[in-house]
Amino acid sequence: MKNVKAIVAGVTLAIVTALPAAAQEDPIVIGVASGQTGVLGPWDLAGRRGAELAIEDINAKGGLLGRPLSIVVSDTKSDPSLGPTAAAEVLDQGAEMVIVACDYDFAAPAAMATVAANKIVFSTCAADPKFGVQGIGPLAYTMSLASTAQGTMLAEWAYETQGWRSAYVMMDTAIEYTKSLCQGFRKRWTELAGAEAISGEDTWNGINDTSIAGQISRMKPAMDKSDFVMWCGFTNNGSVLRQVRSAGIDTPIVGSEAMDGAYWTDAVPGLNDFYVAVYASIYGNDPDERVNEFMARYQEKFGEHAPMGHAVTGYAAVEAWARAVEKAGSLEVEEIQAALDSFNNEPLLVGPSTFRPDLHIDLTRPLLIMRAVNGKYEPIGRFAPQKPAEPTF
Amino acid sequence: MDLLVQFIIDAVSVGGLYALTAIGIGLIFGVVGLVNFAYGDFVMIGAYTILLTIGFYWPVTILIAAIVLIMVALAADFVAFRPVRLASPETLMIVSFALSYTIQYSYVMMFGSLARTVNFLPAMSTNLEILGIRIAGVSILQIVATIVLTGALAAFIRFTRIGYQMRAVSENPTMARLVGVDINKVIAAAFIASALLAVTVSVLFVAQTGTMTPFLGLNLTIIGFVATVIGGMGSLVGCALGGFLVGFLTTLLQLALPADLQPFREAFVFGAVVLMLLLRPGGLIMLATARERI
Numbered sequence A: 001m002k003n004v005k006a007i008v009a010g011v012t013l014a015i016v017t018a019l020p021a022a023a024q025e026d027p028i029v030i031g032v033a034s035g036q037t038g039v040l041g042p043w044d045l046a047g048r049r050g051a052e053l054a055i056e057d058i059n060a061k062g063g064l065l066g067r068p069l070s071i072v073v074s075d076t077k078s079d080p081s082l083g084p085t086a087a088a089e090v091l092d093q094g095a096e097m098v099i100v101a102c103d104y105d106f107a108a109p110a111a112m113a114t115v116a117a118n119k120i121v122f123s124t125c126a127a128d129p130k131f132g133v134q135g136i137g138p139l140a141y142t143m144s145l146a147s148t149a150q151g152t153m154l155a156e157w158a159y160e161t162q163g164w165r166s167a168y169v170m171m172d173t174a175i176e177y178t179k180s181l182c183q184g185f186r187k188r189w190t191e192l193a194g195a196e197a198i199s200g201e202d203t204w205n206g207i208n209d210t211s212i213a214g215q216i217s218r219m220k221p222a223m224d225k226s227d228f229v230m231w232c233g234f235t236n237n238g239s240v241l242r243q244v245r246s247a248g249i250d251t252p253i254v255g256s257e258a259m260d261g262a263y264w265t266d267a268v269p270g271l272n273d274f275y276v277a278v279y280a281s282i283y284g285n286d287p288d289e290r291v292n293e294f295m296a297r298y299q300e301k302f303g304e305h306a307p308m309g310h311a312v313t314g315y316a317a318v319e320a321w322a323r324a325v326e327k328a329g330s331l332e333v334e335e336i337q338a339a340l341d342s343f344n345n346e347p348l349l350v351g352p353s354t355f356r357p358d359l360h361i362d363l364t365r366p367l368l369i370m371r372a373v374n375g376k377y378e379p380i381g382r383f384a385p386q387k388p389a390e391p392t393f
Numbered sequence B: 001m002d003l004l005v006q007f008i009i010d011a012v013s014v015g016g017l018y019a020l021t022a023i024g025i026g027l028i029f030g031v032v033g034l035v036n037f038a039y040g041d042f043v044m045i046g047a048y049t050i051l052l053t054i055g056f057y058w059p060v061t062i063l064i065a066a067i068v069l070i071m072v073a074l075a076a077d078f079v080a081f082r083p084v085r086l087a088s089p090e091t092l093m094i095v096s097f098a099l100s101y102t103i104q105y106s107y108v109m110m111f112g113s114l115a116r117t118v119n120f121l122p123a124m125s126t127n128l129e130i131l132g133i134r135i136a137g138v139s140i141l142q143i144v145a146t147i148v149l150t151g152a153l154a155a156f157i158r159f160t161r162i163g164y165q166m167r168a169v170s171e172n173p174t175m176a177r178l179v180g181v182d183i184n185k186v187i188a189a190a191f192i193a194s195a196l197l198a199v200t201v202s203v204l205f206v207a208q209t210g211t212m213t214p215f216l217g218l219n220l221t222i223i224g225f226v227a228t229v230i231g232g233m234g235s236l237v238g239c240a241l242g243g244f245l246v247g248f249l250t251t252l253l254q255l256a257l258p259a260d261l262q263p264f265r266e267a268f269v270f271g272a273v274v275l276m277l278l279l280r281p282g283g284l285i286m287l288a289t290a291r292e293r294i
Helices: A002-017 A041-060 A080-092 A104-116 A147-161 A176-193 A213-225 A237-246 A289-302 A311-328 A333-341 B002-032 B039-052 B058-084 B089-111 B137-159 B161-171 B173-178 B183-209 B216-231 B236-256 B259-279 B288-293
Strands: A028-034 A069-075 A095-100 A120-123 A140-142 A167-172 A198-204 A228-232 A253-255 A274-278 A346-348 A351-353 A367-373 A376-383 B127-130 B133-136
Touching: A028 A041, A028 A080, A028 A104, A041 A069, A041 A095, A041 A289, A041 A311, A069 A080, A080 A095, A080 A104, A095 A104, A095 A311, A104 A120, A120 A311, A120 A333, A147 A176, A147 A228, A147 A274, A147 A367, A147 A376, A167 A176, A167 A213, A176 A198, A176 A228, A198 A213, A198 B236, A198 B259, A213 A237, A213 B002, A213 B133, A213 B236, A237 A253, A237 B183, A274 A376, A289 A311, A311 A333, A311 A346, B002 B039, B002 B133, B002 B137, B002 B161, B002 B183, B002 B216, B002 B236, B039 B058, B039 B089, B039 B183, B039 B216, B058 B089, B058 B183, B089 B216, B127 B137, B133 B137, B137 B161, B137 B183, B137 B236, B161 B173, B161 B183, B173 B183, B183 B216, B216 B236, B216 B259, B236 B259
Parallel strands: A028 A069, A028 A095, A095 A120, A120 A140, A167 A198, A167 A228, A228 A253, A253 A274
Antiparallel strands: A274 A367, A346 A351, A367 A376, B127 B133
């Protein structure tokens, strides 16, 4: 507890003392109640650091409503049951807005507690559309592109840009994200290429399965009639893709932002023909120079690369909220909410973002598709979903 | 026919690691009566040791991992289990849970929770095709290791002096002590043997998956424990068979379940385990000593 307080005090002090002389009023506090350590640590720590960089930028321009921004952090240790306590801790320290975890299940308890205190809550990258009006409440927003829309975009990209006509679908059944990703893909793919354009489907459990020998035996003969494999996976990617490539399956594989990051690629020596849709490139080769500058600053400030592109969603959460506060001209929650709901392709670091009063997750923002060539990622370009399905609740 | 043979090979490939894990858990249970939930974490420590020593020639890496795991297993016995050796089995189990969490979160602290990857023994993960039947090199090793280690352990327990003492401790610890068996020495030997089994699992796991997280032991332990129960608690051959049976059930259900039910595959696997235990409560191979305990 002492440590947590010391970290909170340290971060607050560091940010407030870095302010220009113009902003000397009481700071507006932004709270972070997410898993700085534990399972979700890499995503949530990157998001929180992204938020810190956004706060620095806003403060460098004179702050928000003439006041500096500061940040307080409470670690949920990636334990959802600690979420309400963590949220209460940052709210007690005056948080006007709270940033929560990068996953619906992990974020929901802290988000509920924030909404109950009548404050706006942002998830950095929960991709489940339930993170919003329907699942948490009207004050909840997420900076993710909806999981189904990610599937839609990958189907459109594979069909239109790559000219592929036959897909083999592999789905991890361990979490909801991968199921809705595949659902979005399947729907759009069969609309575009026809019901016969799925050459085969199989599943595995990313948490439980150490070997996918059976799936590989079924997949291998189907590769002759498959242009690519749609890979709805989120974890254990190194393990399963190592087994796939070791079995001599060289068919192109397409994955989503949940497979972003270079941390798993050592398991698959010379990874080739792997395509992944990410929020931002962490390798300094993003077509958007603003992203490259962000990644360079991240490395300079924190002494390490951002582990995955999700870091920009933390930046964007603060950016979006601050933009809405400016539009509202006050810290009145209802006015900020109305301003956020009016976002229509609002230019943010994460990309043009749109919210609606009934939908607090974006459906049409582009993602960057990258290709692995000998284990190194090269950007291909940003692609937006053209016809995403409306989420169903 | 080819499909059937391929299916059996795949099932055995899935079950190989489970079988090896189950033998390690079963060995400690058989000798000490301890359900060691930290066993999978020993495997995890072995995996991270491989990660840290990957620059060495591979036999050196394996040797270092074995030494580290033997020390960890002995330390676990000395620090965590020996002080509560006379306590109830429930207490021992809770201690093993506590040890498991301590190890896991120490590793999260040191290495973070993100998966770490390493290309260890890549030649082993290459697939072989024999008469149209595909099998990964590492799967062959898992099967061979399971057979060889089960046999070696059985021989060790049956024919060596310390093995003889292990059987005595397993059947009646009080009487064994009365006739002069040094229980601490026997239990330490069992922990060393289980550490050697754990390092085998670590090597084969890392060669197969190339991936590790501090939580990798959790699932291995649960499935390994289920395998020991359906195999027959305390019987090494039963444990190995149990591991292969879980692999067989998993592969069969993955193939047979309709798409809508595949997300619930584990419910069917463990449902089948419950059913099997109802029909054969003592497990596949029921030992006389186990029957007496029941």
